[in-house]
Amino acid sequence: MDYLNLFISVISGGVVIIYIRNTLKRRSGDIDVDLLEKATISVSYTVRELATAIRYTISIIVEAMISVIKDLIDIQVNIFEGITNHRWEKNCVIEVRHDPPKRMQLLLRFALKPKDQAAILGDMEEIFHSMVVRYGYKTARRWYVWHALRSSVSQLVEKVAKWGVVAYIGETIRRIIAP
Amino acid sequence: MSENKYIGGLEEMTLLAVQSLGKDAYGVSIHQALNEAKRKISIGSLYVTLGRLEEKGYVRTIRGEATEMRGGRAKKYFELTGQGARVLTAAQEARFLVMNAHEGLQPWTT
Numbered sequence: 001m002d003y004l005n006l007f008i009s010v011i012s013g014g015v016v017i018i019y020i021r022n023t024l025k026r027r028s029g030d031i032d033v034d035l036l037e038k039a040t041i042s043v044s045y046t047v048r049e050l051a052t053a054i055r056y057t058i059s060i061i062v063e064a065m066i067s068v069i070k071d072l073i074d075i076q077v078n079i080f081e082g083i084t085n086h087r088w089e090k091n092c093v094i095e096v097r098h099d100p101p102k103r104m105q106l107l108l109r110f111a112l113k114p115k116d117q118a119a120i121l122g123d124m125e126e127i128f129h130s131m132v133v134r135y136g137y138k139t140a141r142r143w144y145v146w147h148a149l150r151s152s153v154s155q156l157v158e159k160v161a162k163w164g165v166v167a168y169i170g171e172t173i174r175r176i177i178a179p
Numbered sequence: 180m181s182e183n184k185y186i187g188g189l190e191e192m193t194l195l196a197v198q199s200l201g202k203d204a205y206g207v208s209i210h211q212a213l214n215e216a217k218r219k220i221s222i223g224s225l226y227v228t229l230g231r232l233e234e235k236g237y238v239r240t241i242r243g244e245a246t247e248m249r250g251g252r253a254k255k256y257f258e259l260t261g262q263g264a265r266v267l268t269a270a271q272e273a274r275f276l277v278m279n280a281h282e283g284l285q286p287w288t289t
Contacts (some may be wrong), residue, residue, distance in 0.1 A: 126248050147223075153228070154221060
């Protein structure tokens with residue numbers, strides 16, 4: 001729309017200027033004040049439109065540049081914090097190993113049945129690593145802590161299932177915490 | 180073991196996931212399948228259910244490969260047994276019968 005306005009005003013400005021020149025030529029030195037005023041207004045309008053169009057173009061370019069920079073930052077974050085487990089610090093790349101929280105792993109080792117221990121720890125670590133890539137370390141860590149607690153409760157209840165009343169209380173707690 | 184033995188909702192869904200995943204049925208993929216079906220359970224609870232199904236003889240386990248992403252721990256694949264498949268079919272048939280019960284109902288007579 002701005003380009004259309006610019007085009008129209010440039011054309012109209014040009015037409016007005018040509019008209020003034022021809023008129024002045026015809027009247028040979030007899031200067032019309034009204035015509036000069038009109039020409040001045042037209043030229044100033046053209047300049048204003050031109051400035052608006054330039055501003056508009058610059059804003060489009062800046063927006064595009066910002067989006068490209070944002071994408072680049074996102075890619076950088078993914079590369080350095082997720083996929084390759086590297087972090088950018090003080091102009092050098094530091095290798096970071098995003099391991100699951102150690103305390104939660106210890107809790108799981110205590111709570112899980114030896115038969116399922118390796119499989120559950122392995123499954124949770126696999127999900128944890130895929131979550132680090134997808135959502136970042138903090139979210140993955142939060143997920144791991146929450147699921148480790150829930151898994152520990154359900155497995156502990158299963159362990160003490162033979163104890164009757166204790167099992168009933170435990171099952172109730174389990175249903176509340178991990179439905 | 181009776182083929183008409185009752186299985187719970189979560190057990191039925193787990194068996195269905197194991198059946199549909201086929202050879203790729205292990206903890207993570209079953210957990211994902213259940214999550215997609217809006218059953219948000221922890222991995223620990225899933226293994227409790229799978230252990231129960233294994234005890235009943237509905238699934239059997241196969242030791243899989245270990246990967247670096249899993250911290251060098253082996254996968255545990257699950258496979259539906261013949262008995263498990265029969266129980267699942269029976270549960271689905273029962274569900275179907277209940278759903279279409281109104282067609283076969285007779286009016287009360289004294």
